[in-house]
Amino acid sequence: MTVSTETFAFVADLVRRRSAIRLGAGKEYLVESRLLPLARAAGALDVDAYVARLRAGREAGGHEAVVEALTTNETSWFRDVAPFDALRDHVVPAWSATAAPGARLRVWSAACSTGQEPYSVAMVLAGCSLPDATILATDLSTEVLDRARDGLYTQLEVSRGLPGAMRARHLVREGGGWRVSAALRRAVTFQRHNLLDPAPAGGPFDVVLLRNVLIYFDRDDRRAVLDRVHRVLQPGGWLVLGAAESPVGVHDGFERVVLDRTTLYRTTPGGPL
Structure with missing residues (x-):
């Protein structure tokens, strides 16, 4: 299952406005994998349901949580040396x-x-x-x-x-x-x-x-x-x-x-x- 077009568009716009990071087409899998833990923690059926609640203003602090989930990047010690x-x-x-x-x-x-x-x-x-x-x-x-x-x-x-x-x-x-x-x-x-x-x-x-x-x-x-x-x-x-x-x-x-x-x-x- 992947997120709906509406969900992806909302999340991509939110992340773009808050962090300048652009989530282009093909990143739906990333949105789903990063937001699924948030959805489960909130008791939502899936990511689409969680984002719908977010858009309706029923998830306090949800916007910030979504941006943080999508902007956590790969790192390691002495990367590239x-x-x-x-x-x-x-x-x-x-x-x-x-x-x-x-x-x-x-x-x-x-x-x-x-x-x-x-x-x-x-x-x-x-x-x-x-x-x-x-x-x-x-x-x-x-x-x-x-x-x-x-x-x-x-x-x-x-x-x-x-x-x-x-x-x-x-x-x-x-x-x-x-x-x-x-x-x-x-x-x-x-x-x-x-x-x-x-x-x-x-x-x-x-x-x-x-x-x-x-x-x-x-x-x-x-x-x-x-x-x-x-x-x-x-x-x-x-x-x-x-x-x-x-x-x-x-x-x-x-x-x-x-x-x-x-x-x-x-x-x-x-x-x-």
């Missing part, structure tokens, strides 16, 4: 060579999901002897942020990309899972943030990670988000995108820099096209 190598081998040394005495490296991990990305960054910075760096991690979903703050991961989650040496140094066994050490959890501040809103406080940032998010936005929304990011990045600050993403042709405030096996983007004085 190369950007974290570039952070360790190039970005941090370059920053350290020019930073004023007492300065702190400031990092924003946007759309951080359940926290593996910002904790991976914290591990890298700890290895670079930057214990006082500040890491802000944001996401639209309060549910994934609660999980990220808690820092407890299953064995399966820990096995996805986390090197054994990093696990031994930064995680402790707890029950059937693993918890991020207190020191590492203190290094990351988690905060709810919608990328459609103005950038969060805490900048200007030296590094912004905005990975595997822009691919879900249309060109105008990509440009708007990139403009907000550009405004809160230090001159010469670094933007880290997903492998399939680029500001080229969307925003002229970034220059492409190839670092070993990955490509990062550095701020230039320019503004939007």
Whole structure:
């Protein structure tokens, strides 16, 4: 069974307005699979019935729950590896060579999901002897942020990309899972943030990670988000995108820099096209 055309259109429009993520034709299966747990928890017969109740205003908080369910993205430790190598081998040394005495490296991990990305960054910075760096991690979903703050991961989650040496140094066994050490959890501040809103406080940032998010936005929304990011990045600050993403042709405030096996983007004085 798949959701009706009316249900899909309503959900797609809701998600688009609240998060800028576009659910194109063919994503009906995603809507059904993500919303079925919400429907069951609400005692609805199926997703169509649940959305009908939502449209009638009989599900308090339902709109936010639907958006969160459809915007929770895939994540893992040290995802794609190369950007974290570039952070360790190039970005941090370059920053350290020019930073004023007492300065702190400031990092924003946007759309951080359940926290593996910002904790991976914290591990890298700890290895670079930057214990006082500040890491802000944001996401639209309060549910994934609660999980990220808690820092407890299953064995399966820990096995996805986390090197054994990093696990031994930064995680402790707890029950059937693993918890991020207190020191590492203190290094990351988690905060709810919608990328459609103005950038969060805490900048200007030296590094912004905005990975595997822009691919879900249309060109105008990509440009708007990139403009907000550009405004809160230090001159010469670094933007880290997903492998399939680029500001080229969307925003002229970034220059492409190839670092070993990955490509990062550095701020230039320019503004939007």
